[in-house]
Amino acid sequence: MIVARLATQSLGNRSLSAALTVLAIALSVTLFLGVDKVRTGARQSFANTISGTDLIVGARTGEIQLLLYSIFRIGNATNNITWKSYSDIAASPDVAWSVPLSLGDSHRGFRVLGTTPAFFEHYKYRRHKPLEFSQGAPFQGLYDVVLGSSVAEELGYALGDKVIIAHGTGRISFIEHGDKPFRVSGILKKTGTPVDRTLHVSLAAIEAIHADWTNGMPAPGQTISADQARNLDLTPKAITAALIGLKSKLATFTMQRRINEYRQEPLSAIIPGATLQQLWGLIGTAETALSVVSAMVIATALLGMVTSILTTLNERRREMAILRSVGATPVTILGLLTIEAALLTLLGIALGLLLFYIGLAAFQPVIDRSYGLQLSVDTLDWDQWVTLGAIFVAGVLAGLIPALRAYRLSVADGMTVKT
Amino acid sequence: MTKNTIAIGVAISLMTFIHAAEAEQRQLGAHEHGHGKLNIAIEGKRVQMELEVPGADIVGFEHMATTPEEKAQVAQAEEQLKDALKQFVLPAAASCTLVKVDLGIDTGGDEEHVHEHEHEHENIGRKGDHKEDAHEGEVRHTEFHATYALDCASPEQIKMIHFAYFKSFPNARSLSVNIVSETQQGSYEVTANKPDIDLSGSM
Incomplete structure (x- = not known):
């Protein structure tokens, strides 16, 4: 002592x-x-970010890169995939469900994801946990937006608030889609995944806000108002990636090969869990x-x-x-x-x-x-x-x-x- | 008038050009000697495996077997490959039986279809439209393709896979193994030095 x-x-x-x-x-x-x-x-x-998705489809690229940009919003897509190819794949008899993802716009540093209401049903995280709404519901109207929990929390948004989406993905944006404001229709519960930091709108909305744009800029003297846009054909021409669920796990590799060998467009299909393990091997x-x-x-x-x-x-x-x-x-x-x-x-x-x-x-x-x-x-x-x-x-x-x-x-x- | 004709002519030639460009597509899969691929899908009691290996790994050469020795070698390799459970050893507790084998050799051209023995009528997604630049005749890599269907009484007992495959085919150095089931998706690299996969943590 x-x-x-x-x-x-x-x-x-x-x-x-x-x-x-x-x-x-x-x-x-x-x-x-x-x-x-x-x-x-x-x-x-x-590991907890994605579960229950059999394949992720994107443009022909590295497997890890496709996983990173489609799910983790890390990096950017090398190419988009055409809506035609996507519809083709989604219509295959082996496919149970599919969710298109369209990235490229942002709101004050948060990514905006164009998708379909099926996203809220089929996107699963942490061992098949589905997304839940803390308030509101999935988007229904053209200018509805569903916020991830961190977006709502950090920017102080509540149901019914107006949100203006900016073009591009930078934190500071120079061009905004100010003529077509969105209304918050729902806020998701916290998931601990990139979904928390994402604003979800319909694919048609992504088309609508770019309706009067040409070459990535608002076309001068040619504006289409928010209401006029509703009457346009808002079928997207391209999407960034798609999540695919299959009817049978046994079809996974056949479907993957069929997408990888798709003749009309160079595409890649990855099995998210397998690609994640490759990433660990690398890291x-x-x-x-x-x-x-x-x-x-x-x-x-x-x-x-x-x-x-x-x-x-x-x-x-x-x-x-x-x-x-x-x-x-x-x-x-x-x-x-x-x-x-x-x-x-x-x-x-x-x-x-x-x-x-x-x-x-x-x-x-x-x-x-x-x-x-x-x-x-x-x-x-x-x-x-x-x-x-x-x-x-x-x-x-x-x-x-x-x-x-x-x-x-x-x-x-x-x-x-x-x- | 002449202007129009020229314009039409240009348009037509342009269209044919585009058409030709569309018709000819050049794509080729990877082919690495010593390295094969095995995909395993499990659903319910059914386990399905697909093996894709360069001919060099299996028989040591990649041209068409011509001499009697080479033919014998190919025949022997086929016999070995057909017995999936001898090459890819699953735990006895899973009690798996082989119900269907489909073996083929892809010579980079038309697929030579070897001998199929079938216990049931089910098509396991063979690709019929697989003709990669056969007509160019420059790239002639032979690949062995095998699809197996197994029935396992307790597939949840597949906690280990031992690859006796590397003993049977000493030229094979490694296999990329992808596994999907209702509960997991995984990717493993198995080598001749480490011929086992431990799935107990993830199944």
Whole structure:
């Protein structure tokens, strides 16, 4: 007990260098926990985003890219697919249901998705969980919009509010579809998927707001009012991608091959779960690299601690000698320095945890907004506790290096210190 | 008058040009020696498998078998491929039986249809319109195609798949395996060094 108090007070005497050592360990622990959090958070939110869809159809492109832009709204489509090809596929006898997706417009940084009411019925997340409305209902009128929960929350929209959609997907848009405002018809419950950050309108609405546009710009002197647009033929010419549900799982690969070999248009069909696993295979290497880097940072911090204790040993010969003179055995000296290292590591881990949770709480909304990545603030899992324990043990073991040196010195020096 | 004729002429030639461009489509699937593909779909008690492997993996060559040895080799490979459960070993607890095999060799041209033995009348989506640039005759890669239909008393017991396939065909190095069932979709890479898939976590 006394030894522990001595260690604390001795550290207190060198509070600055001790604080810096603790900070270095703390930062390395924060880095480790942060990397781990982002890794598991990304995995979870990806894996829980889509369920119950047999195939995703898009333009011919990489499988992973198609999955990313159609479901996760990451990146953009290389090409669109024509409405004709889509109708053709949707009409196949093997297809039970299909949901077209049309992306490309936005509202104050949130993506706008053109789709059909079937989306609310067939889109499933987290093991076949369907979408639910917290208020209102799916869009019915041409200018109705259904908001994801985060959109409604962050922009403060309620049922019946007017929403103006902007052209393009940037956060700041220069061209708005101001002549055709939308009315909020429904707000979805929180899902923890990109749906939360999406505004849903009908495919016809996407056509209607672009009715008087040519070449991606409003055509001068040629405006079609919101009401005039209602009378136009609003069948879309192209969509970005489509979700397909099949009548039988056995047809999955045949259908996939048929779409991949579709003669009239180069198309790709992917099995979302299988593609997601390929993505993990790809990311796995980067994840390992990140873990190795954070392990190295921890090792560096512990090494820094050993260095700082070692350098103080010389100037603390007198301290050791006095301790010996009042009856401390060399073993006590050994214990003293080991406890010192243990204390530094423990404080470092504790401060690291604190910094991690403060950082998580502070940056979580920003990360959610800019990357759509939902990191939950929760307790550490078993593996993380084990790693923290391992860091502590490593810290104590590293502390043995200066401790053993002090032990030997204190035996050799005895009381005769030459200054 | 002449202007019109020219215009019509241009239009017609343009149309034929567009037409020709439409008619000729050049597309080719990937073909990588040593690497095959196996798709597995499970629904109810039915398990359906589709195997697609380059000829090089199975018999070591990709031209038409001409010598008696080569023919014997192909025949032997076919016999081996037909016995799906010997190549892709499923847990005994699943108690699966092979009910239908459909084997074909795709020579990059017309598909040579080998011998079909059938226990029931059901068409497992064979593609009849599979003719990839056969007439150009430059790309002649042979591929073995096999479709299997199995009935399993307890398909939920398929927690492991062991690929004895790599022992039978030493030229085969890896297989991309895709699996879909009512509860999961997955993609696995199986290699000769690691010839097992563990599905217990996901089924």
